[in-house]
Amino acid sequence: MYGRTCVLCAAMAFAVPTSAAQEIIEEVIVRAAPLERSTEELTQSAQVLAGDDLMRRAQQTIGETLANELGVSASYFGPAASRPIIRGQSGPRVSVREDGISTLDVSDLSADHAIAVEPLLARRIEIIRGPATLLYGSSAAGGVVNVIDNRVPEFLEANTGAIEARYESASQERAVVARADGSGGAIGWHADGFRRSTNDVDIASFATSDPSERPANEPRGRLANSYSESFGYAVGASVVAQAGFLGAAASVYDNEYGLPGPGEEGDASAGGPHIELRQKRVDLRGAIDLDAPIETIKLRAGRNDYEHTEFEPDGAPGTRFENDAWETHIEFVHAPLRGWRGAVGIQIGDRDFAAIGEEAFVPPTQTRSTGVFAVEERVFGDWRVELAARGETVRHEPRGGFESFDESALSIAAGVVWDITSEFDLSANLSRTERLPAAEELYSNGPHLASG
Numbered sequence: 001m002y003g004r005t006c007v008l009c010a011a012m013a014f015a016v017p018t019s020a021a022q023e024i025i026e027e028v029i030v031r032a033a034p035l036e037r038s039t040e041e042l043t044q045s046a047q048v049l050a051g052d053d054l055m056r057r058a059q060q061t062i063g064e065t066l067a068n069e070l071g072v073s074a075s076y077f078g079p080a081a082s083r084p085i086i087r088g089q090s091g092p093r094v095s096v097r098e099d100g101i102s103t104l105d106v107s108d109l110s111a112d113h114a115i116a117v118e119p120l121l122a123r124r125i126e127i128i129r130g131p132a133t134l135l136y137g138s139s140a141a142g143g144v145v146n147v148i149d150n151r152v153p154e155f156l157e158a159n160t161g162a163i164e165a166r167y168e169s170a171s172q173e174r175a176v177v178a179r180a181d182g183s184g185g186a187i188g189w190h191a192d193g194f195r196r197s198t199n200d201v202d203i204a205s206f207a208t209s210d211p212s213e214r215p216a217n218e219p220r221g222r223l224a225n226s227y228s229e230s231f232g233y234a235v236g237a238s239v240v241a242q243a244g245f246l247g248a249a250a251s252v253y254d255n256e257y258g259l260p261g262p263g264e265e266g267d268a269s270a271g272g273p274h275i276e277l278r279q280k281r282v283d284l285r286g287a288i289d290l291d292a293p294i295e296t297i298k299l300r301a302g303r304n305d306y307e308h309t310e311f312e313p314d315g316a317p318g319t320r321f322e323n324d325a326w327e328t329h330i331e332f333v334h335a336p337l338r339g340w341r342g343a344v345g346i347q348i349g350d351r352d353f354a355a356i357g358e359e360a361f362v363p364p365t366q367t368r369s370t371g372v373f374a375v376e377e378r379v380f381g382d383w384r385v386e387l388a389a390r391g392e393t394v395r396h397e398p399r400g401g402f403e404s405f406d407e408s409a410l411s412i413a414a415g416v417v418w419d420i421t422s423e424f425d426l427s428a429n430l431s432r433t434e435r436l437p438a439a440e441e442l443y444s445n446g447p448h449l450a451s452g
């Protein structure tokens with residue numbers, strides 16, 4: 001599919017005035033890494049989008065936003081449903097996270113399921129590969145995409161705000177996003193919101209290139225049923241002290257979008273199916289700095305109430321997906337021990353998934369997972385070595401007479417960086433990853449529109 005697109009962006013920001021700007025080279029710190037290293041210090045190159053660069057590249061989905069990054073492409077099931085593909089790895093092999101916690105949606109179940117994250121609200125997006133991915137589970141074998149939105153403030157900031165408006169001609173996209181941050185006393189606060197509307201995408205000719213396969217009455221110059229309507233908002237607050245912070249945020253994400261394709265009996269004029277998605281989510285974040293041997297303790301947790309319904313071309317509800325889940329991630333960053341410095345921790349998750357309706361090809365399943373991990377590094381002169389290991393147990397308990405699943409896996413990884421000069425270095429990585437199957441990989445049985 002080819003289309004001609006014109007994009008118009010306008011942004012306005014306000015803040016307490018500061019002194020004259022100084023031209024500096026900013027050091028980019030990767031927060032998804034356990035020791036929050038700069039991009040130059042990681043054994044595996046990391047990619048970070050932030051600031052004006054992120055604002056220029058931000059698209060309707062995380063997948064399309066990152067599609068032009070090195071080694072990254074994206075799946076595509078219309079403008080509203082796109083997921084990152086990292087070096088050929090996709091679906092459950094790529095972990096998409098919000099500030100270190102899973103998005104807790106069902107976007108990895110099928111190509112037509114949207115990621116419940118709004119790219120226009122992201123402060124930065126990190127793409128991580130190598131040993132550090134073992135902090136986030138064996139499902140991150142392909143890599144980690146970490147979206148940072150700062151909804152839980154970690155520092156006290158002056159009162160600031162920003163408003164951005166966008167228009168895009170190919171789909172007549174109208175989008176507006178607003179964000180505000182500030183503090184009072186020891187309390188930091190955050191609020192944001194967005195709304196986006198798009199029509200069907202304009203294209204050069206027919207959506208079906210082969211005339212012999214073209215449905216009757218397919219419109220020319222338009223990708224039928226590719227519209228979308230989405231909105232969301234969030235509020236967050238933290239208590240910030242010299243030794244650390246503790247805070248929480250609550251958010252709502254709502255998205256209705258069409259699924260491009262022929263309607264009933266191959267007639268494109270009959271309309272098409274669409275999805276109505278809604279997620280309510282609560283996040284908890286905290287960190288405290290201590291003395292040796294434990295330098296820092298980091299806490300991240302999230303819980304959601306997710307539901308989306310797939311409607312048939314005639315407007316009747318088809319299949320409803322429910323995904324109530326929570327995840328907790330605790331890290332302990334320790335002081336150097338015999339020259340090794342790093343982090344150890346535990347990740348616990350619980351997921352209650354159900355698909356109800358005509359295309360319910362996966363039985364309702366309760367999934368519990370526990371993982372323990374360690375990431376360590378040491379410097380030997382001009383060489384820096386990083387080692388990582390993760391042990392993980394997953395238990396699936398499906399309802400409806402299916403056999404339960406309870407297995408463990410061990411993954412290990414190593415990386416090395418040789419600092420040849422102050423400007424050049426050479427890195428190499430080796431990993432052996434065991435990925436336990438997701439419930440939908442074990443128990444799927446039946447037809448599905450998106451995968452045919």
